[in-house]
Amino acid sequence: MAFLIHNTLSGQLEEFRPLHDNQVGMYTCGPTVYDYPHIGNYRTFVFQDILRRWLNYRGYTLRHVMNLTDVDDNTIRNSKAAELSLRDYTAKYIEAFQADRELLSLEDPEIMVRATDSIDDMVKLIQTLVEKGYAYASEGSVYFRVAAFKGYGQLSKIDLSGIREGARIDSDKYDKNDARDFALWKAPKEGEPFWESPLGPGRPGWHIECSVMSMKYLGETFDIHSGGVDLIFPHHENEIAQSEAATGKLFVRYWLHAEHLIVNGEKMSKSLGNFYTLRDLLAQGYKPSAIRYLLASVPYRRHLNFTFDGLHQAQQSIDRLRNFRFRLTQESFPPDENAALQDRARAARRAFEDAMDDNLNTAEALGAIFAMVRDANTAMDRGEFRANDRAAFLETLERWDRIFCVLEDNDHEKLAKFGFIKPLTVEAADRIDLTDSARAVVGNGHDGAAATELMTDEEIARSVAQRDEMRRQGNFGRADEIRRNLQKAGVILEDSKLGTRWKRK
């Protein structure tokens, strides 16, 4: 089956075919690094990660570029307030963005670049636009002349011919000939950072940044450009105008846009008190894998209604999948095989792949895997599952997880790495009867931290094994004690005929 994607430019589903063999050039608009991105931003970034992973799954080699907008009104205002240079101020948010990405299992783009590292290239493109009559200088700034570019409005389908002088379509507060025109280069205001250039001192506009950085690394025409729907106009429309006016060539072949995320049915906003960053959710104890799952579960062109119920359900769904994999790998089944069951696993794989090929229909891809899990569990309960059926199911599960990336139980490890979990006090460690090696790493941490914050997966596994051994030896008193201690440490044990499985609360 062909990979179909919805191209905003044509307004239709199209078969995806890259420009060069199996190489895909992709550009995604990155964050403006003046604050922590909110979960609506991460809805788009998760969608782009799913897209990346699906292209890789299909055997394409990716060259994915993402910009970091480190100069604009917000970064300038906040860095001034913090009395830091633009570079130092934004470094903190670039670092935080990296941490968030790792928490959400977002793969790194091949190229991630700061806008301010490409100022010279921006100046050159603006000079080209001036030479070709598409741009003009006014009071130290340079504007794009929208009337000169015939294709303006092709992406957003917005007809701007009715907009009169004096109307405002963007927030640039500079003098321009036509209300539709937008700034390419902005003359410095008092106290603002600026770059010296042949255009005069100033800084680039936001739109020129993306035209320049995409073409710099991907060529004048490349395959995919994506972002949230709010970027279609004016940002992406302006990118097309700048790039195509300068090169005379098609800029981007496929434009993909993710719909908005809403919270409890309402637009997310600080004034409504329903505005969340990833960190807000982690502070409330939600796991990164559950957040990723929820953000991935709704196909990207549909509104995603974010609710806490939805987050709890996401966690339960992940648990079901992990429990299934545990059963698949740990339970002993009669020898031989059940061909019909293996066909079931392969059919689920095809259903998942077809769903992804259908414009990344993640909801159906999830449906396909859960239907398989249900059937396999039923077969196991009825004693119809055979030892040689394992591989086919594991294969489908593993392939599915290459895209969704939630099977590995690594939330704790990641949260610890980025300091969202605090180290344990010696006193707390004494209360929970840790083994010697765990005690050795207890330092002078924070008071009141739960033991689960310290125990590593290996530590827990060792305690669980110790308890199993006590039970085998008939020392049930000691076994219960270990269970209680683990419980205090936030670890739940589930005993079954397969042995003991543990998970964190």
Ligand SMILES: [Zn+2]
């Ligand atoms: Zn952009």
